[in-house]
Amino acid sequence: MNIFRLAGDVCHLVAIIILLLKIWRSRSCAGISGKSQVLFAIVFTTRYLDLFTVFISPYNTIMKVVFLALSYATVYLIYMRFRNTFNSENDSFRLEFLLVPVIGLSFLENYAFTPLEILWTFSIFLESVAIMPQLFMITKTGEAESITTHYLFFLGLYRALYIANWVWRYHTEGFFDQIAVVSGVVQTIFYIDFFYLYVTKVLRGRGKMTLP
């Protein structure tokens, strides 16, 4: 464990909690893409299947349980508890455009052709595109509440910190996970234009982010 990965995990947790609290306190999921949240729940489910078979550390196990619980709680709030506030017509991204290539690629490019390994690879590739429905919704509605942009900021920052973690681990312990690194770089690249908007619009105290 290194500071970059710990900071990344904390950012990830903060992002998930920001979103969950926003939905719970505003009792509304307007402006939130339920599809992205479903994809994140699938990412955690397919990645943490070894939750009961592999024990790395108490931290690792606890964080996996927390991420699974919070992501399913978020999906529950969107599609069950506050479903009357869910504007599905804005959440119109075609998930098959993401799932088909990701499933195909995880069968082609993986470390071992075993169910667990393919599901892990699927979760890595899926995570890199899981935010697309949310970013698509923001471009479609042309705006995002500032709390939603803070959620996206921390979510994007977490994988950027993981890249720093991979650089650090490569130089200190020769660790290199090609699939995770390539997918993590792609994932972070998707956030770059958002980061620019976030810094220029939201941090300048504009409150709501309105796209040009």
Place this chain on the structure above:
Amino acid sequence: FPLRTPKDEL
């Protein structure tokens, strides 16, 4: 590239 260690990352 050096082989990857078991999945110890979240």
